[in-house]
Amino acid sequence: MSAVSLHGVDKRFGEVHALDGIELTVDSGEFVSLIGPSGCGKSTLLRVVADLEQPSAGTVAVGGKAPRQARLDQEYGIAFQQAGLLEWRTVTENVELPLHVHGMSKARRRARAAELLELVGLTEFAGSRPSELSGGMQQRVAIARALAPSPRLLLMDEPFGALDEMTRERMQAELLRIARETGAAVLFVTHSIPEAVVLSDRVVVMSPRPGRITDIVGGRRPGGGDPTDDPTDLAPDDIEDVRESGTFFAAITAVREALRKGHG
């Protein structure tokens, strides 16, 4: 079963045609990036999947369910550009929030939060307040929070957009490792071409007015393919090799040309 499937999705905000005839399927465990200039509707598309916006037309399925049901069942976890941590709660309590909202017992959510903080490498900050953490660490807490209910799908809206370049590259490696360890599919909105290419199995290129998909380019693995066929290429150690490899630059060029074509 696919993690996300979109057929003929349209979204209009009054006169503005934000999304036009979107056809897209994200397989389970697949990492797909949405890239395009501002106003191309990539964030809107993510929000439609998250049931934070209703499509004007078309069908959306998340984990085989209607988006509203998927949201109620916590089929997805979401991370925004701002970490959006609740500053009066400790790091642990922030990670627990989705479980707390859904009524899990305190002992069980404590245990789950401890697991997740280990996954994102923040165990020693479990009792800290968000204000004591750097931007990158706060974003890791937000990712841990998104993963708390063990979703099969992670939705990310430019989560590293506010971070400096060094932190950003480290976070990308972390995210790839986490995606591999959890086996979750990821739908990732970005406007950084290298970020999209280095992270993704497939890069979905979008153009504005109306927002539509103009091309789909293979990322690290040109041409896409089954993400489980070669798990070693997801190893975080390899990400630095990927950044310097020929296929990486070829993919960057392909995405850049697709973006230019979409603009023309």
Added chain:
Amino acid sequence: MTASRVLPPVAFGIAVLAAWEVLVVVAGVPAFLLPAPTAIAAQIGAQFDVLVSTAAVTGGNALVGLVAGFVLGVVLALLAAGSRLVSDVLTPVVLAASAVPIVALAPVFTTMFGSTTEIPRRLVVTLVVVVPVFVSTARGLRQVQPVHAELMSSLAATPWQHARFVRLPGAVPFVMTGLRLAAPAAVIAAVVAEYFGGLQNGLGSRISSAAANTAYARAWAFVAASIALGLLFHLAGLLAERLLTRGRTT
């Protein structure tokens, strides 16, 4: 707090008191205009037990009114945040109340409730406190970060969960700011309300009776006690605010 921060204001205060003393003695200022600090200090020593007991009465009134007004202000703000209709009715009324010189109501309340009870003073304090607490709490409840609202929607949180996890804790710094502003105002209201008759057991009534009896230094001793009480409430409010907003950036 370091000595370099404490020392200058303390030195300044002592210098002012010394200049005051010199001015009164050298220029021969009559006591009804300005008694000497040493004369006031002597009265503070002589009247110390009375000062403490009257300060306790006035402080008690201020505290009861502060708590009642605080609870009322927070509850009204919660109601206003929960319902558009309540907000539309309540907000203008409370804001209009902020323009009313509330201590002016003290003689009216004394007539209403009689002069043998503390209720009129406590009621005045309550009304003085409600306004700033309501205004700042209402503002805090409205200020939800969009990212937090989105997050709670994505978690399929109910309106009550949204209030419990985000809105109420998010409003705490605003509520505490309201309390900090209201605390010294509560003392002012409690003292001034006593000027308009009723029981003669508090600081305000002692100030007015001492002044009426030409015991100027004694009147000033009670003024000094009022200042001390006001500072105590101010510091308590500040401390409560600090304690409850630790670790926050806003």
